[in-house]
Amino acid sequence: MNTKIAISSGKGGTGKTFIATNIAVILAEKGKKVRYLDCDVEEPNGHLFLKPQIDEEEDVTLLSPVGVDEEKCISCGDCAEVCHYNAIALVKENVLVFKELCHVCGACQVVCPTDAVIEEDRKIGVLRHGKSGSIAFHYALLETAEGGMSPRLVKKVRDHIGEGINILDSTPGTA
Ligand code: SF4
Ligand code: SF4
Incomplete structure (x- = not known):
């Protein structure tokens, strides 16, 4: 069984992480199985309070269009x-891909009748896993200029919700 407690606020700098980390510590001291998931992937700071020992780090990538095969297009x-x-965009006969605007929805790949869209792994951030005492700790760091990918990375953090009490430190502005 798992329980989820999300700590959120309408804006940043309101003490959300302070509250979330204290709840996590108090519950752990009472013998509860606690997981701390820092969903503020743009500026995580739960680790500054709980100082977890990080045991594992993994790149998070998404298959993203980088161009087209001109022979197939x-x-x-x-x-x-x-x-x-x-x-x-199609400019004259040429297809141009603007990576910084791409939200990696996959639609262009699906509709292309000749399978001409070329995709490559695009790194959007890293996930880190560790422990702070008995508290399991998960957080992520978004790559620079990948702000549009923030929800995808938050989902990767949330994938680590598991048994016990899950404390989710939400991104500022989450209602
Ligand atoms: S259709 Fe989706 S995957 Fe393709 S370029 Fe546009 S946003 Fe990116
Ligand atoms: S959908 Fe495929 S074939 Fe059509 S312009 Fe785009 S890349 Fe070329």
Whole structure:
């Protein structure tokens, strides 16, 4: 069985992490099985309070379009039409991909009739796992300029919700 307690606030700097870390410590001292998940991937700071020992670090990557195979592309423009983020465009006969606008939704790959979209792994951050005393600790760090990928990385942290009491230190502005 697992219990989830999310600590959130409308803005940053309100003492959210202070509250979350203290709840985690108090519950652990009472003998509860506690997991601390820092979901503030843009500026995590729970580790500054709990000082976990990090045992494992893993890159988080998403398969993302980087260009097109010109031999396969028939310049139909379907990829550009389906993209809600203007991250892929057909200019004259050429397809251009703007990585910084891409939200890695996969739609261009799905609609392409000739399988011409080339994808590569794109690193959006790192996940770190460790322990602070008996408290299992999970947090992530978003790569610079990957702000749009923040929800994907938060989900990766949340994937570590498990048995016991899960304390989720939410991102500022989470309602
Ligand atoms: S993956 Fe989605 S957001 Fe990125 S270029 Fe393709 S359609 Fe646009
Ligand atoms: S959908 Fe495929 S074939 Fe059509 S323009 Fe885009 S990459 Fe080329």
